[in-house]
Amino acid sequence: QQFNAKGKVVDQAGLPLPGATILEKGTSNGVVTDFNGDFNIDVASQDAILEISFLGFETIEISANDPDLSEVNLAEDENALNEVVVTALGIKREEKKLGFSQATVGSEKLSQAVPTNWSSGLKGKVAGLNIISSGSGPLNSQQITLRGNNSLNPNGNNALIVVDGVPVSSEMTTSGSGSAYGGSDSPIDYGNAISDLNTDDIESVTVLKGPGATALYGSRAANGALIITTKSGKQSKGLGVTYTSSVSLDVIQRWPDWQYEYGQGTGKSFDENGDPYYSYGSSEDGNNTGSTSSAWGPRFDGQQYFQYDPAVEGQGAERTLWRPYKDNRKAFWRTGVTSINNISLQGGNEKGSMRASVGYTDNEWIMPNTGYDRMTASVNANYQISDKIKINSVINYNNRNSDNLPSTGYNNGSIAYFMIFQNPNVDLDWYRPIWEEGQEQIQQIQPFSSFIDNPYLIAYEATNSLASSQIVGNLSATIELNPNLNLLLRTSLNTYNQDREQHRPYSINRFARGYFEAQDIWKQEVNSDFLLTYDKEISKDFSLSVSAGGNLRDYQYRRTDASVEGLVVPGVYKLANGINAPIINTYDRNKKVNSLYGLASFSFKDFIFVDITGRNDWSSTLPKANNSFFYPSVNTSFILSDMFNFEGDFNYLKYRFSFAQVGNDTDPYKTSKYYSQNAFPSSATVPTTLYNPNFKPEITTSYETGVETRFFGNRLKFDGTVYQTITKNQIISVPLDITTGYSSGVLNSGEVRNRGMELTFTGKVINTDKLRWTSTLTWSKNWNEVLELADGIDNQQEIGSGGQATLLAKVGGTTTAIYGYGFVRSPDGRIVYDKGGLPAYPSEIEYIGDASPDWEAGFYNSFQIGNFTLNAMLDGKYGGIIYSQTHHKLTQQGKLRSNFMGREEGFIIGDGVVLNDDGTYSENTKEVLPPDWYNRYYRRANVESNSFDASYLKLRELSIQYNFSKKLLKNTPILGLNVSLFGRNLATISDFPIYDPETAALNGDTILPGVELGQMPSPATYGFNLKVNL
Amino acid sequence: DFEEVNEDPNRIAQISPGTLINPIIYGLASHNADRSASITFDLMQVSLPFPSISGGLHRYDVSQNIGNSSWYWYYRWLNNIDEMLEASIAAEDENYEAIALTWRAMVFANLTDLFGPIPFTEATMGEEGNFYPAFDSQEFVYESILADLERANEIYNLDESMVYADDILFHNDVAKWQKFTNSLHMRLLLRISNRSETNAFQKLSAMINNPEMYPVFENTEESAILEVTGETPNVSPWGRPQDFRLSVKIAEFFVDNLNQWEDPRRPIIETMAQDADGNSIGYKGIPSAYAGAESQFEYNASTFNIEQVTNPMEIFILPYSEVEFIKAEVAQRGFTSGAEEHYRNGVEAAIEQLGAEVPAGYFDNPDVAYDGTLEQIMLQKYYALYFVDYQQWFEYRRTGLPELPTTEAMENDGIMPSRFYYPSDVQINNSENYQKALDLLGGPDDINTKVWWDE
Incomplete structure (x- = not known):
């Protein structure tokens, strides 16, 4: 006779697991738990065996009359086969059903070393993910690319970033002016807007590496995508409060090997005896040798010369000891201090849940008078407002302010330039008063050469301020139209506002009478989507899911730059204080893209899965005749281990294959003729880039195949992928001979192929109660080849240049050849x-060589001994x-x-x-x-x-955590307490003779790989973190 | 509404005849000033990089890409000039049309003088889809631009004012623009005068004898000299004025003549040299193309005075003094009269244009007093053309004057280059026409092949 079994399913922390499946073994009789984890099932007899399973947890079997049924504890399965991942459009899928490669980094692993910028926490952890930055200050813009450079445009390779379904481009927000080598003014790195997202709010980052995974995102995801899911609320035992606090110190560890044996001099000035001498200004010893930037002068041998005397701001009356000041560069820098405090609250019931958090970050960077503070606030809420309708909303707000961010590059006003030009016999303190006596705000102390700006003037007077705020948020509703048919409606917003000012004082090299620029930037992107999903199990073996959706994207960007060169009153930075009327330039852009797409997923017997997608985009940036473009993708996955019933130590084998095409549009206003803005009143000039009313969309075609296997009771996992991506019809500026009147034209040209492989090994090396050692090794290699350039210029095309190094694409070469x-x-x-x-x-x-490495690898290890956990992350690049x-x-x-x-x-x-x-x-x-x-x-x-060889090996992250045991906390309101010591970028092995081999030139608004121009030191970070759950 | 969305809110799609004029004037003038300092000064022994142990333009060590910059800027501005021309014709504004024709002639003349055959008829037609323009011979280029200048002079309408933005060169003074056109016309006729079949001297004397029909500059104030005010964007091409003299010394040839004449231009152009003890030793240069180590010069030689390139400053496009020297040469060669008067006017104007005053008794110096030779005219003209784009070099190629000293250390057998290489980009981006251009050039694409007028 029938037996009624009741029970509750909870996780190891005792929190209920809603949605767990209870199946009467050997039958198709089953139920799922409700929001409180409770279930109630009628089974054949009291001897029936129940199989209790839940995605991501180990399945257990238990007798229907077992007393433990009242609270069934499911253990998390770290090697869960049926891991759920977030894929394109936020659709959650079982990992085994995916026909493409992806990698998910959870919050634990991401934030172990408490990065101030969440993307730094990904370094080395995902095969095929490449992050380059220029080392340009506290905000340090990062260019995130996946699987090599597809585009001949160095800015055209960025991965798309999607936050809770809101696509945000990872665009940098530099000042956009000036090249890194001696431009009219130096670039300033205002960071990627999206880097302000609070790392503590991130639940996971899923990296979708290729077009196969991202075809549904359309044009912007041709270079792959990073899908960020922020934390949502959960029912919790206690108050639901989590507080984290950290303090970290930034210390510079790697310096160029400066010499302090010889002082200033051209090496060409000799006294009567033919020996080198020194004289600041002309003296009885000889001509002035004190204005050169070189240190080819006499050796420090205890001799005495006429030197600079800060007391008289000129030549000293007496000869003084000729000596080095060995700290005259390092002493300029300070120990950076960053403090991060976050508090979050969460709670929920069967109807819905909510999480809210507030965070505050305060950064004092290693350069004096630089740094920023950041406030973040987020709310993530969902509520089942009726049986059929659930609404969900996420809002991430952040506000970042800085009084001063450093100017970068090789240029008089950058501190990196001073570090080069400083001479061994010059005391840093001589510069400290900044202004000559009686000449405050008029004349800087600049005793040696007018090329060398006073470093304290750079730090305290030539400031670059920023006030920005950003919102990334969405509102969505899921409507159950009938049991098989769901409708998702969503609108999302990404908007930011930035106010920037650049102050340049009197007497600075570039601007004798000062300069002031104010930039006002506003960006808004609104995406409105619908997605209709139909699920149907057609027969026992065959099920089908079909989705159709649409998207309207509306992008608006407003930027106004106003500047005055020459100030009437020194030190007053207002447009009204200009000697001349302000020069005003606007850089407004608008763009709209409409899309329709469809996805059909088939599964057969739970071991063959096929996805077919198609998407059509209509873009405002393309010529009218070509503005509609369609592209398909097919992904398949075969669970061979299930198909052929593997036994023994070979537990799992999945084979996957995907083919995808993604079309791409371009930036606005390339299809018709406009005249460039010019600073003369009512003037303009003919642009040097020829418009093109006829171009077509770009097409990226990719193939990817791979296997995933597990051995030895799932203790060893291996994931391997090979891929090929070809991008053709690239919409790029192609050089023309200037005799045409244009130096370049917008053309569809060029074909670039990337082929590569990505390997990931994960193992539980030791898995005992006392010691758990898990290890992950990632390795990737990419071969890039330029297959074709535009007709008539099949020879070569410049990708970019910095200093005298030029990145040239030649047919048969690469896009990063130097x-x-x-x-x-x-x-x-x-x-x-x-x-x-x-x-x-x-x-x-x-x-000369290639900027891209031969291969990259990351090696992650985690040791758990009792309540201690030690994590270490090593990563490196070889070659380039x-x-x-x-x-x-x-x-x-x-x-x-x-x-x-x-x-x-x-x-x-x-x-x-x-x-x-x-x-x-x-x-x-x-x-x-x-x-x-x-x-x-x-x-x-x-x-x-x-x-230099760009190979390096870095100790990227190291952390030691201590988790207080529940016993210790038993009589306190504290549910969890965790303290850790962490470090980032602690050690580097490299042949690179300057500060850091991980560098690139910030050239205008492009990061140019393989070129170092005026690098700044990059610090190692040491910190302490505390996490409390109440 | 895609088309509306894709309409640029920042930039204009329509222009008036005056929209492009100031960017053209400033763009060309600033480029020319820059080239003058970095190329002409070295080739023509005005100055030299120092130290410079070997190689260098002053030793006629000419790099493959030396002409790239002018090739680029001249064609870039020609595209603007052509659009200005189109807009003027569309607006039926003949003054702007004449101005556009004048600039066009000036830029094409410099281009062909630098390289020889150049894309002319088919130049700047990228918008029409011609990405591979054919080259024209120098003879054809000159014929065409001289005809354009003739036409420009005819269509000026002094009764019609220039209604668009205030031009930064002549401030909408149509009469001055017309004088500029004719002064340029004279420069270009003289340039090709070695080619007797052009009857250039006859045409020059016809112009000189008919000033009513061909008004030209009559004083320095009227000259094509751009006043760089220092008000953005009309600022010095030297963002850092000290770069102008960074590792540069005045050449001995340039300074020695001025010393000989006790010339008042010296303090304006250059600094005084110092001996090893820092004492002033007057104006003293370094010999161009010197042989041996730099330690042989035991003094700190004169270098440029950076006031010349510090805001506000002047950029010389076509000074009145040049017109007088043209007249002096035509007279000296016997086509007209008054050689000495024109010579004196030219010398005085050349001093004035730099802001110096002609000292009393200046012409009493036997080296300065007119001696009837072309050598003397060309020597003084060399100083009048100081800082006037490439003109000193072009005139040297035409006349071999002034006589410049040569040294052992010179490359190219001590022979002054006769042209520049075509930019290597041309070989890459327009290779077929490049090959045909070599036939028109009549020699290899190197620095010693003479252009058509260089007989």
């Missing part, structure tokens, strides 16, 4: 010298080169310890050969002055001698 001058070499490979005894100039640039402008300049100026060759002797005979008139080579025997040799050998244009 070209520049090298040495002239004899047939046996020796450097050819000219008759003057210096390395000869080659006539043509050549291929980086050109260092800073190395060139330091070497040219004799400022590194590696520049001692020939200094005592007073000459260098360069190792190489000379080309004789008869075509033979003979040994170079000519003596030259060391500064001349260094100046030529390491000249700026010599990309070969100033490039």
Whole structure:
């Protein structure tokens, strides 16, 4: 006879698990738990066995009359086969059903080392994910790319970021002015707007690596996507309050190997005895040698010279000791301090739940008078308002303010430039008063050269402020039309506002009478979606789910820059204080994209899965005739282990394959003719880029296949993927000969292929009660090849250039190939010298190396011993080169310890050969002055001698956590208490001679890989974190 | 509403004849000033980089890409000039049309003088879909632009005022624009005068003898000299004025003549040299293309005075003094009269245009007093053309004057380059027409192939 079994299913913390399945074993009789985890099932007899399962938990079997039924504890299955992941459009899918590769990083793993920018927490943890940044200050914009560079446009490779269904581009928000090399003003890094999302609010980041995964997101996801899910509310035992607090210190650990043995001088000034001397200003010792930026002067040997005297702001009356000031660069920097405090509250019942959080971050960066503070607030709420309708809303708000962010690049006003130009015999304190006596706000103390701006003037007077606020939020309703048919309606908003000011004081090198610029930026993107989903189990073996949806995207961007060059009253930064009327430029943009899409998923016997998608976009940015474009994708997955009933240690094998196409549009206003803005009144100029009324959408086609296997009771997991992505019809600016009147034209040209492989191994190396050691190794490699360029220019196309290093795409080459001058070499490979005894100039640039690494790897380890957990993350890149402008300049100026060759002797005979008139080579025997040799050998244009192996290995994250046991906390209101010590970027192994091999040039609003221009130090971080649950 | 969405809210789609004029004037003038300092000064022994042990333009070590910048900027502005021309014709505004024709002639003349055959008829037609313009011979280019200048002079209408934005060169003074057109016409006729079949001297004398019909500059105030006010965007091309003289010294040839004449221009152009003890030793340069180490010069030589490029400043496009020297040469060659008067006017104007005053007795110096030779006219003209784009070099190629000293250390056998290489981009982006251009050039694409007028 029938037996009625009642019970409750909870997790290990005792929280109810709604939606768990209770199945009478051997039958199809089953129920699911309600919101409180309760269930009630009629079974055949009291001896029946119940199978209780829940996604992500280990399934247990229990007798229907077992007394433990009143509270069934399910343990989390860390190797859950049926892991649920968030895929395109926020659709949650079982991992095994996916025909494409993805990786999910949960909040624990993401925030172990408490990154101030959530994307930093991903470094090394996902195979195929590449993050480059320029090291340009506290906000440090990051360019996130997946699977190599698809586009010939260096800005066209960013992954899409989706926050709770709100697509936000990962665009950077630099000042957009000035190139990194000596532009009219230096770029300022205002960070990616989306980096302000509070890491503590993030539940998980799912990385969808290729178009196969993202075809439904449409054009913007051609380069893959990062799907961020923020934390939502849960029913909780206690008050539902979580408080986290951390303090961390930033300490610079890696410096260039500056020399402090020789002082200022050109190396070409000698006294009567032919010995080098020094004189600040002309003196009885000789001509002035104190205005050079070079350190080819006399050795510090206890001698005395006429030097700068800060008391008189000029030449000292007496000779003073010739000595180095070894701390005269390092002392400028300080220990950075960051404090982060977050509090969140959550709760819920069967009708709905809610979570709210507030966070505050305060950063004082390593450069004096720089840093920012950030306030974040978020609310995530859902409520079942009727049987059929559920509403959900997420709002993330943040507000970031900074009084000063550093100027970057190689330019007078950047601090990196000062670090290069500072001389060993100059005391940093001499600069400290900033202004000459009686000349406050008029004339900076600048005793040595007008190229070298006072570092304290840069830090305290030449400021770049920012006030920004951002909202990322959505509101959605899910309506159950009938048991098989659901309708989702959603509207989402991403908007930000930024007010920026750039102050440049009197007497700064670039702006003798000062400068003021105010930028006002507003961006808004509204997405409105509907998604209709129909689920049907057609037969026992065959089920079907069909979805159809639509999206309206409306993008608006407003930017107004107003500036005055020359200020009437020094130090007053107002547009009304300009000598001339302000120059005003606007950069407004609008764009609309409408889309319709469909998804059909089939599954057969729960081991064959097929997804078919199609999407059609209509974009305002394309010519009318070509503005509609359709693209399909197919993903399949086969659970071979289920199909063929694997047994023994080989537990699971999945094979997957996907094919996808994604179309892409472009930026607005490329289809018709406009005249460029010009600063002369009522003037304009013809643009140098030719418009094109006829171009077509870009198409990215990708294939991907891979396997996922598990062995030894799921203790060892392996996931391997190979892929190929080809992007053609790229809408890019193609160079034209200027005799056409245009230097470039918007054309559909170019075809780039990326092929690669991604491997991930995960293992529970040791799994005992006392010690758990889990380990994850990721490895990825990408081959990039340019297959085709535009007709007529099938030779080469410039991707970008910084200093004298140029990224050139050639057919058969890559999109990150670095070209520049090298040495002239004899047939046996020796450097050819000219008759003057210096390395000869080659006539043509050549291929020097590639900015992209050969491969990248990450190695993550977690050890759990009792209540202690130790996590360590190592990651590295192998191969690739980086050109260092800073190395060139330091070497040219004799400022590194590696520049001692020939200094005592007073000459260098360069190792190489000379080309004789008869075509033979003979040994170079000519003596030259060391500064001349260094100046030529390491000249700026010599990309070969100033490039370095970019390989590195970093100890990226290290943390030790202690979890207080429940016993200890038993009589307190505290439910959980966790303290940790953490560190980031603690150690680096690299050949790169400047600060950090992880760098790139921030050039205008582009991050240019493989080129270092005026790098700033990048610190290691040490911190303490506390987490309390109430 | 996609079309409305894709309408740029920032930039304009329609222009008037005056929309482009100031950017064109400033863009060309600032480029020319920059090229003058970085190319002409070195080639023509005005100044030299120092230290410079070997190589360098002053030793005629000419890099492959030396002409790239002017090729780029000149064609870029030609595209603007052509649009200005179209807009003027559409608006039936003949003054703006004449101005556009004048600038067009000036830019094409500089281009062909730099390179020889150039895209002319088919230039700046990218919008019409011509991405591979054919080249025209220099003879054809000159024929066409001289005809344009003739036409420009005819269509000026002094009774019609220029109604669009205030132009930064002549402030909408149509009479001055017309004088500019004719002064340029004279410059270009003289340029091709070695080609006797052009009857250039006859045409020049006809112009000189008919000032009613061909008004030209009559004083420095009327000259095509751009006043750079320092008000953004009309600012010095040198964002950092000190770059103008960074590692640069005045050349011995340039300064020695001025010393010989006790010339009042010296303090305006250059600083005084100092000996090893920091004492002033007057104006002293470094010999261009010097051989040996720089330590042989035991003094800190004169360099440029940066006031010349510090706001406010002047950029010389076509000074009145040049017109007088043209007249002096035509007279000296016997086509007209008054060579000495024109010579004196030219010298005085050349001094005035730099803001100096002609000292009493200046012409009493036997080196300055007119001696009837072309050598002397061209030497003084060389100083009048100081800082006037490439003109010193073009005139040297035409006349071989002034005589510049040569040294052992010079490359190219000590022979002054006769042209620049075509930019290597042309070979890449327009290769077929490049090959045809070499036939028109009549020699290899190197610095020693002479252009058509260079006989």
